[in-house]
Amino acid sequence: MPQLAFANSFWESYDALEKPVRNGVRKAMQKFQQLTVPELQQDKGLHLESVEKAADRRIRTIRINDFWRGVVLAPDDGSDVFLLVNVVPHDDAYSWAAKRLYTTNSATRALEVRNVRGIEQLTPQLEKAAAAAESLLFAKYSDRVLRELGVDDQVLRAVRTIIDKAQLEAFGTLLPEDQFEVLQYLAEGFSPEEVYRDVVAVRRPVDAGPDPDETLAAAIANTTSRITLVSGPDELADILEKPFAAWRVFLHPSQRRVAYRVSYAGPVQVTGGPGTGKTVAALHRVKHLLTRSPDTRVLLTTYTNALAASLRENLGLLLDGDASLLGRVEVTTVNAYAHGVVARLDGKVPSPIGDREERQVWQQVVKKLGLPWTEQFLAQEYRHVVLAQDLRTLDAYRAASRRGRGSALSPARREQLWPAVELFESILRDRKATTHLKVCARAAELLAASAPTHDHVVVDEAQDLHPAQWRVLRGAVAPGSDDLFLTGDPHQRIYDSKVSLGSLGIAVAGRSHRLRINYRSTEEILSWSTGILTPVSIDDLGGEGSDTLAGYRSLLHGRKPQVEGHGSEHGEVAALVERVQGWMAQGISPSEIGVCARFNVLLDKAYDKLTAAGVPVARVRDSPGADVEGVRIATMHAMKGLEFRCVAVLGVTAGAVPFAREVTPAFVDALQHDSDMLRERCLLFVACTRAREALAVSWSGAVSPFLPAVS
């Protein structure tokens, strides 16, 4: 009986198909499991057909229905694995298939595909341009070095014409995958040795002989990062049934390396720009930790309840709903975990107040004590100095460093300020209330005096945690190997937290990894969005240096973001309605569209106008389940961690982004002013990087100073 394998290119097309076409695919696939190879060749319904003038003699098409054909790579070497590579409309199928050539990479031994006709056509023209170029991107690497990394004759000739990274990227869709990746790493400045270690060696079978084993089955078996082999009918039914989540199966080697490393000697940090699969890496790490030992308990945390719910759902998918594994993971927010610890160990359920109420208490404090500071200044001093360092007494406050605060406070001034802290805390005590950060401080204290609750802690969205929250996580697990696995992106810091992880007993030196490939957005969306952050420098996750997005890229391509101003807010919202209707007319389901803005006021208007136009709408804050229809509406803050095929970012005006009320005036505290401005900038970056295929950014009146130009 033949075996069946799926290339990830197949899933991309399959996911976009209408249900009846999917059923057709399913039926066709079943035949591969029921018939012998000669029967398959003869089957009338399947109509396994070779393609005229095909670059690859093994390429075949199969009938799905009158309009769609599947493209299959059929073995001709006595091996029996059929590879499904695509589902294409009938008329395009033959020309699509004729251009593709599948080969085995001489270094990684994986199966790769190239658009052989495209490369043939392009290379001679580029050779002419390259002859006149001042420098070439890969000039410093000899043919021998490139060949050792798996680059073959045709690609080598093309490589010798490449002038810069943009040209390399333009070639990307034509080149064989592993060879392209090797070239990208070299272009990013990695040495050939590093590229061999990180790209080639991780894929090359340990027992690889001097020459590639040319059977298709062997190459397929060695392409686990891009091909899934299906072992039986049940697995086939299962895999076609579930929404295909490529990330469950295809980890990029850089992701696999961090997630499945057997053990780390201490805390690990994984950073990377938006959409680089940090959450995916965190989920796979949880799987690894759970399956490595039968009784370990894992705490998996993130920032918001909505994100915790989505982690829970995705973990269920990754672990195939295995209750014995899932039962050993606690998925929650840090605040909820801390709350549970306090409730359990103190025997009382804490009642934390919200931000608005907290501000009111500070107002009361200022009024009562008549101090020379605003309530905003006091609240920030309390958060960034007192709680961050867990200062409990005036003496401790006197001696504390105020690094990161932009105004000096003499010892006399600190003495003058401390009663404000005491009054704030006593008002809370009188009301039998507390704050979330104080609950965390208490939980950390309780954990330090009792036993850790988990064997491993995995933290997603780590960039926004406050030192008090880090102390809780530090206390949840005993220091040692595989204690903490942190993923986060300092470019997405949208709450005001400054940390030095080292000083909190979380030293990641030597165990810091970076992911660079974005799997979410098109390169066009990414490079434009990255422009929002170009003018600024970003502190790294641990607070010890700065971070960069160097080498950050996407392999997907699409339209440039639509960026447009309107004469009035009314006009902007009307344009939004039209845009959303346009997306829906292209077959995008409402729940795959996200609409966000800085404020709810504007979102309410969008909500009303969309509803009036008959477009279903759902607010993210109401936690609509995945099956609820409706365009998702959320503030920029609530967009954190989410993604949509199409995203509209509204109201990007000078008055809203940055929002002056949330930005400390420079005369109050110059450093705080800068950090508030940065936070507002990052917020816009987060909102824009939620888009997978289409991004539309709009405003009315004066445009936000943070917007980059569209080139």
Ligand SMILES: Nc1ncnc2c1ncn2[C@@H]1O[C@H](COP(=O)(O)OP(=O)(O)OP(=O)(O)O)[C@@H](O)[C@H]1O
């Ligand atoms: N190896 C992979 N193969 C296919 N898709 C992937 C892979 N890794 C990640 N993805 C997809 O890319 C998207 C982004 O992944 P993920 O949410 O993990 O990124 P992130 O780095 O946590 O993003 P952010 O920081 O913006 O929240 C998701 O749709 C995910 O399924």
